[in-house]
Each structure stands twice: as structure tokens, then as C-alpha cells.
Amino acid sequence: MSEHMVIIGAGEAGCRAAFALRELGFTGSVTLIGEEVHLPYERPPLSKDALTGEAAPGPKTIATAARFEASAITCLTGIKVQGIDRMARQVYLSDGRSLAYHRLLLATGAHARRIALPGDAVHHCVTLRRFEDLERLRSHFRPGAKIAIIGGGFIGLELAASAIQRGAGVTLIEVQQRILSRGVPEEIARMVEARHLAAGVQLVCGIPILSLQDRGRQVVLRLANGQEIVADLVVAGVGAVPATELAEATGLAIENGIAVDARLRTSDPSIFAGGDCCSFPLPVYDNRRVRLESWRNAQDHGALAARNMLGADDAISAVPWFWSDQYDLSLQVAGLVDQGCSLVRRDLGPNAVLQFHLDESGRLVAASGIGPGNAVARDIRLAEMLIARRARPSVDALSTPKVNLKSLLAA
Template structure:
């Protein structure tokens, strides 16, 4: 008989493996990864991890896996899942039996046709290898073009400017951070990037990108063009669902799972960036989240469910981004909000609270230096989880403690 096999050696898979041991599981655990590294943190790849010589920030060292009895297979891409025989087949010809299988296959960066693999001058930023290649290009006086005004592109722009690199960032939509971030906060971020010297161009669409070993040229419909030494494409990510689809599992904007993270096969679970699940705080709408904390939360939860706990996920979505000295934090999902009120804090920080037509708090988003908004965003997260309908006037007033609203 097999034990528990985890396909996908990232944050979620590693967290699940250790959580299984913490919950008392004493059977075999095999963690399989396609990359040559042990599981590592991805958030630093666009932030502090690029400032110096790029080294993986490992989730745990090899000795800890060994001490916990977790077998880690690196550089071992999985070819197929045989659900009948309950085996995972590797590209090297080997196979591993399982009693329960967990898919934490993550996501991959979206690309632009004509740039993928065209040259070292054009890359995406998703893996340790990507970060290492990009860091070699981040030299003072060089020019970086970034396509995409989301978190990855903006974090990379901030890091590049700190290293003395010229940056032009192109966003096709009218503003940056269009997905899940209010226009008011996006405006603060945009102003800061421009103040730091980023050439930020929104509502700008390109016709063609030419890439060769000399550099990059981006051509626009009006006949203008931009030349750069290298290009990074940051236009989001797509879930890695190919294994699941080939195995006949249901896929719906990711590997479809129920509230316990179980797939359409009762012996296979999925968690992290690769799966979509019903979110209880928002009418069980199906969502797929690409977030560090979500990977951790689901890794811990699914470990218990692999052992029969049958616990539903109830955590509130949470995101963060560091750019220059600013930290942006968001709790919840603001879709469906009809009212937004603002609470001003010290040092120019502020939080926006987003409420639905019944007055229920759906989300809170804040920005400020350092940890200026962290405590209030954490309390807002708790208010969302509790389904609270706080008085908007109380949310606006800095004198009103959010902790008091939670107790009300």
C-alpha cells in the first residue's frame, strides 16, 4: 500500500507535509517537485530576494525533511496520475503508489506570444531560475521594460529602481492594480512609482514586441516605440491543471474542490494556487486565490482532511505587497460592495472599508509605511469572518477601536 503522495513542492505542499506529521500521521509521505530546489518561498523573488545575490529562501532545510520522515523528490516532473491503480507516474519511468493524493501543482506565469523562450532578454518572474536570470540584468543604468501593472510588475519595478535600473512599465488598462485594488489606493501606488522615476504608462497597448540578443523593442499602434535592455512580462498566472484534467478530474478555473479541498475523486485533494473552491463568506462563490497565506492555510487544513477530519475552509482571503517603504494589505473580496468609507491613520496611512447593500463588511484595503495598517487590517479580517455589519461612522472614526466593533 502507498502512503500520502503530494505532487507540487511549493509553499502549500511543504506546509501540508509537515502538518501531516504534526497531526500524528506516521505513514509514508512523498513530496514531489519539478524544480531542482527544495520547496522555497516565492514572494521574495520580486522583492528583497532580488536586491542581493539571489538565493532560495527555503521553507525548510533538507535535515528537517529527513528528521520528519518526509521524502522529497526534486527535479522529478510527474507524467500522469493512474486513478485506477492509484499510482503517480514520473517522466523518468518510475511510479509511486498512494492511498491519498494531494495536488499542489501551483500556477505558471502567463506569457505573450513571441516572447516566450525567444531570448534571455525576455522573461517572466515565477521561479527561482527566473529570478536568477533577471537579477543578472538588474545593473545600474540599464533599462527594464515591464508589461503588466499588477503586484509582480510593480514590486519588480520598485526593486529595480532601488538598484539604479531605469524602468518603463506598460499597463493596457486605464490604471494599475485593476484586479482587487481600489482606484484610490492604486493612485497612491502610481504616484509613488512616478516619484521614484518609473515611466508608468497606463491605457497603453502594444502592437508588436521584437526581442533579440541585443535588447527589446516594443512597438505601438501610433508608430511610437520603446527600447529596453530587457523585458519582464507580468500579466498574471494560470493554474497548472493538466495532470488533473488528463486524469479526468473536474476543472473549473483550477482543479475544482469542495469546501474540504476534496476533488471529484474521493482519494484526491487539491490545495493552493491550482484549485478553485467555494468561499463560505461570499455565498459559496467559487474562487481561486494566488496568495502566500492562502497556500499556508490550505496546506494546514488539507493535511487534517487527508486524515479524515472533513473540515471546511473558512479563512478570509488576505493579500499584501511591499513597494518602496509602502505596504499594501487587503482582507476579503470587495466585489459586490456598494459603500466604501475611509479611515485615516498616522503618517499618511489609511484604510478603506467596503460594505454590501445590507451593511455587511466585505473587505478592507489599506496602505501606509511599514506596518501602519497591519493591526487594523487583521481586525477587519476578523470582522469579515464574523459577518459583522459595523456602523460606517464608527469605521471612519479613528477614535473607535475596531476591536470594540468585533465584540459588539
């Protein structure tokens, strides 16, 4: 009987793993299982192009049905996994079928975090995670509409930019003292803030929300300073929680997500996990355990999981990387910014800046950059390579634009 690889979760990590198995020469059965009725699709465009385009879009698929067929990958859509029997190595599906597996990959992703506020209008507060959520947002993001967005992180800001570009009025509420308080240095956050203010977004920072009250077709947000914000729609962009329900039910170790080792193995050696749903140790940061929600991390995990499901013993080596489009500005971050204790600034010209994050020993642990178009992309990529090498470049070299970062790699 040929080996059967089963992948639960048809997002970026799950799809990448399925195709990587074939690229690596696996000739057994591969089954990819997704809860949504759509073919696997890209999620990053949901808060950007798919919201701002004139025509109502369809999902931007990761692969066509023909490509799945050509690669002999069985892609099941609209199917929920009801349970896993680890002893029998069986997966039980909502349509009554069961699948035997040789190796199993959990790539179940994450759920949008819901807000918990008093009031009778919490049910009017929506989130963006799936394509169906996009359709509702598009119907409200229109000229004259009043949109309130809770959360000044990357997703909340991207939604604010998209709503403004579609002609809606936007008020964004962030309970911390500034936007992007956990993501980027203050200077870069201020540049993002200035761009949103110039576009017409109303920002409210440092004031808690007390309640959401239903007012017919509108919602009233009552703030701790007595202010009331009236909106046609409230959108929560306050992060995501890992989808661990299936893993918990089958008894796998959980630690801020499904706990895996540096090779993406769970506490069951026949089961792997990757992408947004799992936490893992990062060797480049002395095995600090993290959970990352990013497109590239999902891609990296899918490829790594496929190799190790086939018997390799490869450890995670990638440096975290993230990007966000804010109007005409591109924001990119490499590494973990909270590992740093000092900053070194590099000016790249009009509206473009890099901030290098150094630890106490002078090691480069992260880099944050913002600028129009691809102004920071090359330097962020070079910084990523320096981080991977645990480099300790001189402060003068980092701060001087004339010093090519590539020369620091050679050194």
C-alpha cells in the same frame, strides 16, 4: 501495509501539508514530489529581497534537508510526475518509478502567464516564477539598463520597484486606465502610483502594445499611440495560469483550476488539491468559487488538506488576505474587494489609509490599506475578523479613527 500520502508539488501548500500530516500524528509514509532541483523554497522573496540584495542569493528554503529527514518526509526534487492511474492509485514518475498512494494531494501551483503579441522579439520577453528566472533578472537589473515591464498588477509593480532600487531605468506599461485596477480602490492605487513616479518609474497606462520588435541586443515595444519604448529586457508581469495539466490528463473536473469542494476534495474522493492550482467555494461569500494566488492561502490549504486527508471533515473558513511591499509602503487587502459596492475611508495618519468595502446590505466584505511599515497591519487583521463574522458595522464607526475596530468585534 501502512498508508502512503503522496503530495505532488513542493511549494508552500505541498510543504505545509507534508509537515501538517506529521504534526497531526500520521505515522505512515509521506512523499513530497517537486519538479525543481532545489529543496522547496519561498517564492514571495523572488520579486523583492532576492532581487535587490547586493549578494546573489540562494533559494530561501521552506525547510532544510535535515528537517525533512527528522520528520520522515521523503522529498523528491527534480522529478516530474508523468501520470496518475486513479483506478490503481498509482503515480508514475519521470525516473521510471511508481508510487502507490492512499490519498493524493495536487499542489502543482501555477505558471507565469505568457504574453501573445506580434513581432519577432516575443522570445526576449521573460517572466518571474522560478529561482532560475531570478538569476536572469538580477543580471539585467543593473545601473544604466533599460527595463520594460508589462503589467501594472502586484507582481509587475514589485519588479519595477526592485529594478529601480538596483539602478535600472524602468518603464511600466499597463493596458488598463490605471494600475491595480482589479486589486485595490483608486485612492490606494494613486498612492502606489505616486510612490513609483517619485522613485523614477515611467508609467504608461491605457495604451495597448501592438508588437515587440527585435533590435539586436534590445527590444522595441510599439504602442497604439505611435510611441516606441526601447528596452534591454522586457518582463511580463501579467498574472499566472493554474497548473492543471496533470489533473486534466487524469480526468479530474476543471473550473478555473482544479475544481475542489469546500474541503479541498476533487471529483475523485481520494485526491485533494490546494493552493494556486485549484478553485474552491468560499463559505463566507455564499460559496462563490474563487482561485487565489497568495502565500497565506497556500499555507491554509496545506493545513486543511492534511486534516481532511486524515479523515476530518473541515470546511474552508479563512478570509482571503494578501500583501505587497512597494518600497517603504506595505499594501494589504483582506476579503474580496469586488464584492463591495461602496467605500468607507479611515485616515490613519501620514501616508496611511484604510478603505472598507461594504455590500448593498452594509455588510463588511473587504478592507484595503496602505501605509509605511506596519501602519495598517493591525486594523486589516481586525477587519478580517469582522468580515469572517459577516459584521455590518456602522459607517460612522468605520470612518472614525478614534473608534477601535476591536470594539466593533465585541459588539
